[in-house]
Amino acid sequence: MSQNKNLPTYLSLDEAAEMLSVSVKTLRRRISEGSLPGYRCGRRHIRVRLDELENTIRRIPSSDS
Template identity: 50%
Template sequence: MTVQNKTRPTRRLLTIEEAAAYTSLSTRTIRRRIADGALPAFRVGPRSIRVRPEHLEQLLRPIPNARSWR
């Protein structure tokens, strides 16, 4: 009898520095968005904070222009 290893696919979590580079924002802005609740984050250990790339995508939104109002 064989046992299948059913592991969850690993999800990439970004450091605050990586998240800042990914969004072209400062690390301070990323920390502010975490503090005000706009960006969910996860604490890994006593000091490390990580964010998911999909949460960063949700943080970014397009700016409407004149053509989008038609």
């Protein structure tokens, strides 16, 4: 009997950048500063988890007076 595990979805930096409408350079900077975890896949490829990418998006509070 196989178990259905909810495995995380990993995205390339190109895919993640397109999803957020930012540059790959911006994502690399966020990984470098520690605000977005990055995962090395092989020697050269870097991936980010979709759920962690979604967590970097924050709502801007409105300025209702």
